[in-house]
Amino acid sequence: MADTARRPGNRYGSRPTMKDVAAHAGVGLKTVSRVVNGEPGVTPDTERRVHEAINALGFRRNDSARVLRKGRTASVGLVLEDLADPFYGPLSRAVEEVARAHGALLINGSSAEDPDREQELALALCARRVDGLVVIPAGDDHRYLEPEIRAGVATVFVDRPAGKIDADAVLSDNFGGARHAVAHLLAHGHRRIGFIGDRPVIHTAAERLRGYRAAMAEAGIPVEDTWISLGATDPERVRRAAETLLDGPEPVTAVFAGNNRVTVTVVRVLSERPRPTALVGFDDFELADLLQPGVTVVAQDAAQLGRTAAERLFQQLDGVPHAPERTMLPTRLITRGSGELPPVD
Amino acid sequence: MADTARRPGNRYGSRPTMKDVAAHAGVGLKTVSRVVNGEPGVTPDTERRVHEAINALGFRRNDSARVLRKGRTASVGLVLEDLADPFYGPLSRAVEEVARAHGALLINGSSAEDPDREQELALALCARRVDGLVVIPAGDDHRYLEPEIRAGVATVFVDRPAGKIDADAVLSDNFGGARHAVAHLLAHGHRRIGFIGDRPVIHTAAERLRGYRAAMAEAGIPVEDTWISLGATDPERVRRAAETLLDGPEPVTAVFAGNNRVTVTVVRVLSERPRPTALVGFDDFELADLLQPGVTVVAQDAAQLGRTAAERLFQQLDGVPHAPERTMLPTRLITRGSGELPPVD
DNA sequence: TAGGCCCTGGACAACGTTGTCAGAAGCGGG
DNA sequence: CCCGCTTCTGACAACGTTGTCCAGGGCCTA
Incomplete structure (x- = not known):
C-alpha cells in the first residue's frame, strides 16, 4: 500500500487519532488506548493488530489531549537569565537530568535579566501547566506567582531568593x-x-x-x-x-x-x-x-545547584508538603x- | 475577602476555569474567552467585570486545552547533544530568540550523544505536538521522523545533516x-x-x-x-x-x-x-x-547556526513548502x- | 411607530484522550 | 445443558478551550 500514512478526506497536516487506529485495527477506541499505555487486559493477538495499525498509520499519541484529561503535564519549566552564559548551561543540564529521571521534560526560557520578561515567561509556562517551576530570578518581586503556587505549581528558586514571597530557595554561600x-x-x-x-x-x-x-x-x-x-x-x-x-x-x-x-x-x-x-x-x-x-x-557548583533545586522540586511534587526553606551550598x-x-x- | 483564590468543593491543586470566571462575573463562558483572547465585541463594562473576576480567582488559561482545540502549540523543540557544552548554549539561545519573535516557546533536550535517546526525545517532543523540530543529530538514521514530517512537523537539522532522509540542514563549512x-x-x-x-x-x-x-x-x-x-x-x-x-x-x-x-x-x-x-x-x-x-x-558561529536554522523552521511553518535544501555557513x-x-x- | 440592522452575549459541539462502567465472550462445574 | 465467574472489549462522559451559530436588544430610518 502506497498511502499508508495518508487518510483520505483529511487535509495535509492532520494526524491519525486513536479513533482512526481503532477503525483500522477493527477494535474499540479504548482498546487502542490500553495498548498505547501498556495497560493490562488485552489479548496478545489484539495487541498485535493494534500495533500494526499504529505503525501503518504513523500514529502518535497527542499529549495535549492526554494532559487535558490527566491534569499533569510531566514537564517542568526553568527560567534563567541566559542560556548562552556558561554558568547556566550545566545548571540547566542538571535540572534536565533530574527531570528526566522523573519522566519529565524540561522547558527553559531566558529572561535576559529583564524582570518583565521573567514574569512573562514564568506565567507562560504556568499556562502550559508545567508541574513545577525552577526560577533564577531576574526581578525582585515574585508575588505574581502566588496564585500559581496556591494552585499547586511546585516552585523552587535558585541562585537568588524569591522576592516578597516565601518559597524554597537553593543558594550558594x-x-x-x-x-x-x-x-x-x-x-x-x-x-x-x-x-x-x-x-x-x-x-x-x-x-x-x-x-x-x-x-x-x-x-x-x-x-x-x-x-x-x-x-x-x-x-x-x-x-x-x-x-x-x-x-x-x-x-x-x-x-x-x-x-x-x-x-x-x-x-x-x-x-x-x-x-x-x-x-x-x-x-x-x-x-x-x-x-x-x-x-x-x-x-x-552550577550543576549541583541545578540538581539540588530539581530534587527539591520533585520532592514538592511527589510528596509531603513542607514549609519553604533555604538550602545553602558551600563554595570552594x-x-x-x-x-x-x-x-x- | 480572604479566600478569593479558593473555590469551595474543589480539592487542593485544582484551578479555576473560564466557566468559573464566567459564573463569578455573571457572563457567558464565551464572553470570558473573548476577553482573554482580546477578541472584539465586548462592552468595556463587561470586559472590566471579567477582568475583575479573573484577578479575584487567579485564573490562567489552560493552554493544553487551547492547543487541543487549535491544533498549534506555538512551541518548537530543540534536540541537542549537551546543553552544558559551551558550543550549544549560544546556539540554543539563538533558536529561542527567533522562536520568541514568532511567539513560540522552546523546549530543548539533551541527547547525550546517544542515538536512542535522541529518538526518544524527538518523538516525545512530537507527542507534545511541537510545531517544529530543530535537531542536532546524534544518530545517523532519522527515518523514524518520516511520519512526523509527513504529518506536518517542520524539521531542520543543524551542524550535521539528517541520515537516510531528505531534510533541511544548516551546516558549517x-x-x-x-x-x-x-x-x-x-x-x-x-x-x-x-x-x-x-x-x-x-x-x-x-x-x-x-x-x-x-x-x-x-x-x-x-x-x-x-x-x-x-x-x-x-x-x-x-x-x-x-x-x-x-x-x-x-x-x-x-x-x-x-x-x-x-x-x-x-x-x-x-x-x-x-x-x-x-x-x-x-x-x-x-x-x-x-x-x-x-x-x-x-x-x-554557533549563534548564527541556531538563528539560521530557526528562521528556516519558521519559513517552513509560515509558508510556501519547498524542497529540502542545505545551507552552508562560512567559517572564519x-x-x-x-x-x-x-x-x- | 414599525421594520431592519448591527452589536453583544451565550448555547453547543468539537478537539483527542482517559476513567468508569457495563456488556460480551469464554470457560468450568453442577 | 445451563449458570456463574472471569477475562476482555467497547460505549460514553469528561477534561477546558475555541469556533459556529443564533437570540435578544438597542438604535436608526422610513
Whole structure:
C-alpha cells in the first residue's frame, strides 16, 4: 500500500487519532488506548493488530489531549537569565537530568535579566501547566506567582531568593565564599584590596560585597570607598573600574572580582600591565588553570545547584508538603597562582 | 475577602476555569474567552467585570486545552547533544530568540550523544505536538521522523545533516574551514602536520578530515598514517594521541585539532613541553586570546547556526513548502599566535 | 411607530484522550 | 445443558478551550 500514512478526506497536516487506529485495527477506541499505555487486559493477538495499525498509520499519541484529561503535564519549566552564559548551561543540564529521571521534560526560557520578561515567561509556562517551576530570578518581586503556587505549581528558586514571597530557595554561600576569598588575599599579605562587583540590589552581589567587608573588618582594615566599584557589568566599564583601582596614587595590590565576566575582563587588564597584581575571582571558568598565572577562584557548583533545586522540586511534587526553606551550598576556593601573588607596591 | 483564590468543593491543586470566571462575573463562558483572547465585541463594562473576576480567582488559561482545540502549540523543540557544552548554549539561545519573535516557546533536550535517546526525545517532543523540530543529530538514521514530517512537523537539522532522509540542514563549512586551517599552517612553513579528530562516522569529523587531506594534497605532501588520530575524544586518549604525534622519531611540527575539547587538551600537553609546536583548533573558545600564545582557531558561529536554522523552521511553518535544501555557513580563521609559530625540528 | 440592522452575549459541539462502567465472550462445574 | 465467574472489549462522559451559530436588544430610518 502506497498511502499508508495518508487518510483520505483529511487535509495535509492532520494526524491519525486513536479513533482512526481503532477503525483500522477493527477494535474499540479504548482498546487502542490500553495498548498505547501498556495497560493490562488485552489479548496478545489484539495487541498485535493494534500495533500494526499504529505503525501503518504513523500514529502518535497527542499529549495535549492526554494532559487535558490527566491534569499533569510531566514537564517542568526553568527560567534563567541566559542560556548562552556558561554558568547556566550545566545548571540547566542538571535540572534536565533530574527531570528526566522523573519522566519529565524540561522547558527553559531566558529572561535576559529583564524582570518583565521573567514574569512573562514564568506565567507562560504556568499556562502550559508545567508541574513545577525552577526560577533564577531576574526581578525582585515574585508575588505574581502566588496564585500559581496556591494552585499547586511546585516552585523552587535558585541562585537568588524569591522576592516578597516565601518559597524554597537553593543558594550558594556567596557571603562565605567571598569572605574566604578576601581572607585568602589578606593571608598573603595584601592590605589594599579592591572589589569590583555588580549592583547590590542583586542578592548575590550584595552577599559577596558583605563577605568582602566582613573579611576586611575581621582583619581590622578600614575599607576606602575608592577600592569598591559596584554596578560595572559590561566589559568597558569593568575595564575603566579596574584601571581606576590600579592607577591611583595608592593603587590596590589585589583585586577580588565579583563574578565571572568581571574576572575575565580584569585578567585582560592585568595582562597588559607590568606590575603583578593578585586576583581572586568569584565563579570558576574553563581554562582558568591554563592562564599565566592560573586564576584563583571561588567556585560554585552550577550543576549541583541545578540538581539540588530539581530534587527539591520533585520532592514538592511527589510528596509531603513542607514549609519553604533555604538550602545553602558551600563554595570552594581553588588556588591556581593569581591569588597567591605577594603584594607589590 | 480572604479566600478569593479558593473555590469551595474543589480539592487542593485544582484551578479555576473560564466557566468559573464566567459564573463569578455573571457572563457567558464565551464572553470570558473573548476577553482573554482580546477578541472584539465586548462592552468595556463587561470586559472590566471579567477582568475583575479573573484577578479575584487567579485564573490562567489552560493552554493544553487551547492547543487541543487549535491544533498549534506555538512551541518548537530543540534536540541537542549537551546543553552544558559551551558550543550549544549560544546556539540554543539563538533558536529561542527567533522562536520568541514568532511567539513560540522552546523546549530543548539533551541527547547525550546517544542515538536512542535522541529518538526518544524527538518523538516525545512530537507527542507534545511541537510545531517544529530543530535537531542536532546524534544518530545517523532519522527515518523514524518520516511520519512526523509527513504529518506536518517542520524539521531542520543543524551542524550535521539528517541520515537516510531528505531534510533541511544548516551546516558549517567544515571542509573549507579545515582546509583553510591546514593551508595556513603550510603557509607558515610546516610540512609534518598532525590531525587529531573524532570518529569519521560523525559527519563533521569526516568533513574536517577531508579538508585536512585536501590541503595536504594541494601542497603535494603525502600524509603519513601516524600523523592522524581519529576517535580519541576523552582527554586521556587525546593526551596520549598528542604525545604519540610529538614524541616519535620524526615528530610533527604542527597540530590541527579537530574540535574544541581536543584543542584544549592539546594546549595543555603543549604547555608542558619546551619545544614550541604550532596549533590551530577547530571551534573557537572563550579566553583563547588570553593563553600564551593565543590559540589560532577556525571559528564557527554557533549563534548564527541556531538563528539560521530557526528562521528556516519558521519559513517552513509560515509558508510556501519547498524542497529540502542545505545551507552552508562560512567559517572564519582567527589568528592569535599559536598557528603562526614557525616549524622547529 | 414599525421594520431592519448591527452589536453583544451565550448555547453547543468539537478537539483527542482517559476513567468508569457495563456488556460480551469464554470457560468450568453442577 | 445451563449458570456463574472471569477475562476482555467497547460505549460514553469528561477534561477546558475555541469556533459556529443564533437570540435578544438597542438604535436608526422610513
